[in-house]
């Protein structure tokens with residue numbers, strides 16, 4: 071499987087997508103000057119901008135890599151030459167997934183470091199009222215990474231049942247949108263405001279709440295921006311949630327892919 | 334133990350609009366170890382379908398297949414096999430050399446074996462100059478030759494080649510035939526599909542003819558060629574010095590020779606005139622046209 075991971079990582083590095091993010095990442099360099107324009111809350115603004123940009127890049131990466139990795143292999147008929155090697159379907163798929171996840175980790179490490187440098191520069195220009203809690207910033211970025219790895223697992227699941235890139239790409243985008251909204255929808259349905267809703271709708275909402283991912287659990291941005299202390303629970307629960315949910319998705323994708331015909 | 338075994342193998346493809354295609358109909362076939370077997374059939378006969386089942390790329394609707402006694406649904410069935418897909422395509426962001434290393438690692442070869450084996454096969458298949466170039470820039474023939482190289486690098490005992498000669502120029506074709514003969518000499522098993530009868534005649538021990546998913550005949554190549562003797566071309570030298578060539582039916586040869594002797598014609602040469610592999614193939618595949 072290491073072999074599969076290595077070859078897929080190489081595929082990503084030699085892909086055009088990789089060169090695309092390098093260009094987008096240059097936007098990080100603008101953060102200090104843009105934030106200083108606000109004259110107030112420069113540090114807070116720079117943290118917000120840096121985290122948003124990092125999140126956007128990770129989103130683009132997880133959709134473009136996650137949704138096309140398997141599809142490309144099938145489309146370009148690499149699957150015939152690779153799956154006929156003494157390699158199980160599961161190690162092929164899991165290897166691919168690990169490669170994309172590792173690449174996201176690498177991108178996060180590099181871009182996260184750049185982001186922290188820029189925030190540090192910005193805070194030097196206009197010191198904040200509250201000191202930056204770097205640990206919170208790191209945890210916030212790590213939680214974001216977990217969220218996107220989970221999204222990649224969804225993209226893989228869609229890829230295993232689809233013959234085109236349409237379902238993987240749009241399915242993944244839908245999951246992303248739904249995952250960000252699911253907590254709000256759930257809260258709304260269970261609030262006094264929703265009294266008029268029929269019980270069936272509420273049941274359905276709960277069902278989807280538990281089925282769809284809840285990405286708000288991974289949102290530690292407020293803590294990072296305003297240096298608000300993080301509870302142990304706010305860190306451990308998302309990690310556990312991530313582990314269980316992602317494992318289930320990958321196992322399901324593997325089961326489907328093992329049965330798939332390479333026609 | 335047979336190198337390759339198909340046992341009552343059937344495959345039904347579920348096409349669009351509930352159209353079903355019986356691509357393979359109860360195929361049973363054994364290929365012995367050390368044998369070069371030609372799987373001969375026209376386009377759409379079911380050759381690639383059988384081969385894809387053999388490599389675990391698709392499942393069978395009914396029946397089983399084994400490589401070296403191991404059921405093809407297990408990945409270990411592929412651990413001693415070199416496979417060349419039809420119109421192959423390889424990770425094109427890698428160079429030829431990198432791809433061979435990837436394949437070598439997949440077969441758990443040591444780094445030393447990989448680098449030695451890789452330079453051997455790259456040179457053998459005339460890819461040495463191109464080894465450091467991305468496969469993306471290879472021509473069709475080069476990709477096909479790389480395909481053969483990646484079956485050879487780990488020196489397996491069974492080779493499954495789907496139309497190995499396609500996409501190659503005459504030099505490449507000759508090279509492939511040479512390689513197959515060499516593998517035979519080294520006791521390897523080669524199972525390859527083709528629609529070209531001359532390729533079968535050139536290198537195979539046995540041939541199986543398949544059409545419309547049905548295996549029509551299995552025979553030794555020499556058997557086909559011997560049974561195919563239809564008559565003889567006899568060259569005689571007449572007393573006046575003139576030489577003449579006559580075509581004599583198989584049954585009439587004895588009589589003709591006696592007659593010639595009586596007339597004091599000298600017989601210079603007797604050559605069996607055979608129906609070749611092509612005629613055998615055409616007869617199998619379209620019996621109505623040739624039997625009349």
Ligand SMILES: Nc1ncnc2c1ncn2[C@@H]1O[C@H](COP(=O)(O)OP(=O)(O)O)[C@@H](O)[C@H]1O
Pocket residue numbers: 333346347348354355356374375376377378379380381382383
């Ligand atoms: N994925 C598929 N879906 C439907 N029919 C298929 C599929 N693959 C092959 N077939 C059909 O199965 C038959 C055998 O095809 P194939 O094994 O590729 O032939 P060959 O390799 O001998 O040229 C053909 O009629 C072909 O149209």
Ligand SMILES: [Mg+2]
Pocket residue numbers: 377380381382419495
């Ligand atoms: Mg074919």
